Amino acid sequence: MAGRAQAFSDPEVIRLASEQFIPVAENCSPLQRQRDAKGDFFRLIAEQGHYAGRTFPTDTRQGYYAFTADGTLLAARNSRDPRQMEEMLHTALRRWSVLADTDDADGSAPETLPDYAPARPSRYPEGGLILQLAARDLPRAVDTRKDDWRKSAWNLDYAWFSAEEARAIVPQPRLPGSRQQLPREVIRRLARFHLRDFVRGEPPVWPEEAIRDAELESAILEVAGDERRLVRLALHGAVRLEWDWRWHDRQRDEDRHAESGFDAALYGEATWDESRGAFIAFELLAAGPRWGTGQYNNRADDLGPAPLGIAFTLAGDEPRDRTPPHTIYHPDYFGR
């Protein structure tokens, strides 16, 4: 995400990538391990690239890869620097021209592609509640943060809830004044997987034991619309998460830990369309002090406590809005 904030905000990088390449974004952490044709193809490319053979300090293959459709890597790099990205793209284009200049093929696509059996079938909840999250640091009275990209960092994610879970958010009976706690599973998923500090990087998933308090209530404000089909809700609650993260820093060969947490108040409004069986509006804000750091969320020099805000809104209908949540492959995401 740091790369997106920097390298891919550069106009020249955007121009090159969009005009001269077919851009594809993928989550490499599961991709580099999944046992199917897609995973094999990524590993083929990655083992030609900048992290080929890497096992120390981790085996990540994250980065940017420019490759041909048949799996030949032209250039690769893992850098946030837009000038390095630009150089990488130009290297790839130069090498592509070498192939093009010496290729006597007509460039046609293969006539058939093998059947693809994904190791991880899509878990997209058709007809469910799809939320886009945006996280950022909120203004603070005394700001001691370094003046670099992290000071204005923000990040996006998605949250998925099934159609049944979405329907269960709306209190019964469908009358003004009706109120209820959201289903425990909905609150649990919000707390563990989405009330995380992902502003600057990748935080771990909160364990169940980190949930010290979690309440989220919906209350019907109004029922309106033709044939009484629009139900307007208020959302109100609080979640407190605390955990002592522990990890081993392989580069320093040190055990490290950080007392961490997020004490969030939640407020929002939503509109449920009874005739469609879906939300047509949803806005929820979680805000409050966060503290600590994880191994990979880039907070070691900003331990807080400091205010964090996470906004949940309805996702759109673009293909990008089917992007899975960052933690979708966690075994607990859709409940145990």
Add this chain to the structure above:
Amino acid sequence: MAAPLVDPSVLPQASRVILVRHARPRVNPARPAREWELSPEGRVAARRLTAVALFEHADGFYAGPEPKMSATLADVAAERGLLVQTDPSFAESHAEGWLDAATFLATVGRFITAPVRPAAAGWETAAEAAARFAAGIERLRPDHGPVVHPGHVNPGAFAVASGGRVLTAYLSWLLGHTTEQAFQTWRAMRMPDVAVVEFSPDVAPRLVIPFGLLASPGAASGGLRLPATGDAG
């Protein structure tokens, strides 16, 4: 901010060898195969190897003494400011005389299925060729140690260009291939072609990228080969 000093003893001591089968030669039955140069098509294919980013990892380029072998890697090495060093360890398995296509294929079949017997009069055995080749690899590996970057470590790597028979024999011996697997390696190989083997202490050598997987970096593009799910990479 300077990268933290890392205790060298914790760094993985892995190395990789990029094996390259030479590009297509100009066949001249009047001359021994070991003297053949690259054909015009072969020279074009060798030039195309400069587009393959994989070779960025190689800090050494070696080839058997046959001109077609060093010529296959010459452009790639030059792009990186290096020369191809010839080494007799990486010569193709020795063979005598000119064989017609059918006889040649049958002889290669015996070379693979009976590695300790000469496949024909004057032919080096697969076992002898593999041992010679392996000795060359082992002699060079210490010269190409892990590459330490700020924040991560890559295995050291060097490239070796040679012929299809000795490469098949070497891989079969190194990886403990069955005869069928050895035949698969031989059949999958194109001109030129690229494979990657990784060596790590206390772990069996691993074939990271087999021959025939990258749509021949020196051939016309347009064919998509999806690898079989398995240990590739």
